[in-house]
């Protein structure tokens with residue numbers, strides 16, 4: 001496939017905001033590709049070269065790309081920057097400059113361009129800036145205006161086609177069978193590997209049967225199993241019957257892959273965090289007695305002398321890129337292992353909770369860093385409640401109840417696991433993770449920060465879109481208001497994946513996740529969360545910001561519409577009883 005052909009598709013995708021058309025256009029693109037190309041396309045259409053969990057960055061900002069443009073088209077850098085100032089998008093500048101050159105563009109293939117970008121991304125060390133700029137310039141000299149426009153947006157992370165992972169899965173299905181009926185099977189493989197390109201490749205090369213056989217792959221993070229909420233120990237026993245229960249540690253989730261001496265640690269949102277946690281890496285080598293394994297647990301900063309857990313705010317200081325060794329000494333982590341998904345070639349996600357826990361006990365030798373999360377079994381609401389109170393007493397967040405006979409269901413939030421947390425008296429049982437969709441200019445003091453209220457939404461994974469659920473005007477410090485400006489990327493129009501009746505002063509890329517506490521959920525005609533036909537949507541009443549969740553949640557990990565509806569129903573039941 002020619003790169004110019006691909007950018008024609010990008011052009012079409014850029015112009016549509018209808019999800020149905022996005023799927024269909026993308027499906028036509030995939031249908032025109034062979035097995036090797038389709039995996040690259042699955043990454044490229046999201047502006048990447050590799051799956052999101054691989055820490056490969058192209059490493060070129062606006063300055064370097066501007067330099068490459070100047071270099072490619074023989075223009076002074078100031079002219080490129082001035083035009084960038086006027087147009088606000090280096091992609092448009094590239095298209096303009098490419099249109100003014102007399103060079104006949106070559107016919108570069110998708111492979112050629114992909115390989116060149118990959119080479120740029122892997123260029124490191126001294127002289128790498130010049131080398132990256134030179135390579136990009138060289139590439140640009142071979143491209144037509146449209147191709148140049150989309151190409152430069154890739155290193156800048158500005159190829160915003162509105163394509164989330166569910167849209168890619170639907171399009172893969174559509175490309176092969178003309179509808180989205182294979183989505184469930186593709187999604188199963190995706191939940192186990194998180195790698196769209198890998199799945200696309202297997203699908204194209206060997207068909208859907210091979211996709212059905214995809215299992216856990218070492219080095220590819222498994223999408224985490226998630227917990228539902230229930231309001232009390234009684235409700236948990238009524239729903240689950242006899243269950244296991246574990247302390248709910250308030251730290252951050254880590255998925256540890258052991259591949260011989262090669263250890264990788266992935267976060268809740270499946271980013272590779274290996275370099276941040278040297279003690280976990282070291283302990284995985286010595287404390288996990290298996291050649292290969294995948295285990296999961298919650299990492300908490302822990303004071304072994306006083307046997308005290310540090311609060312979450314302290315633990316989270318470990319998520320940093322600098323001063324790693326000093327911090328590891330100051331705030332050593334303990335990883336409470338609560339699950340196991342793979343050991344020595346065997347996929348344990350099919351095994352029951354009991355079997356998985358038994359295997360943990362077999363291969364994990366407890367020591368200062370890796371410990372097994374304790375677990376009790378009970379069918380008594382009283383015992384469960386006492387256990388809950390006991391854990392709260394120890395400064396923990398609550399408990400997680402688990403059904404003993406269930407498999408590890410990657411990527412699913414269901415009643416196999418139920419969390420019971422400290423209640424925040426009278427308010428909703430749990431916080432909601434919202435995505436910032438826009439901001440509304442404030443009056444008075446806040447006007448100086450450029451934001452007066454935030455328009456926020458939740459995620460609808462079925463439709464792969466963000467729908468509005470509330471406007472937040474309180475709970476932010478002056479500093480936080482200011483940081484909103486830095487965190488959010490303003491965009492000129494409503495992003496393709498945002499569905500909103502409210503038009504804010506400024507739309508932003510839906511990337512920043514915040515934790516919000518509200519008093520209740522109400523029905524509202526102006527919000528699009530759960531809105532259908534003439535039925536009103538759902539809204540959070542009296543919302544306030546609790547924290548920024550950027551470090552451990554991707555926008556697609558925000559609370560879903562289905563959860564909002566469940567929380568609304570739970571709240572109604574509470575009012576009735």
Ligand code: ATP
Nearest residue numbers: 226227246247248249250252253298338373400419
């Ligand atoms: P979620 O991760 O479910 O989207 P969240 O990030 O808001 O939600 P919580 O509502 O606090 O987190 O609860 C779930 C999280 O609790 C898990 O993702 C995991 O990180 C953590 N956790 C702590 N202890 C345990 C345990 N024993 N078993 C399972 N999860 C645990």
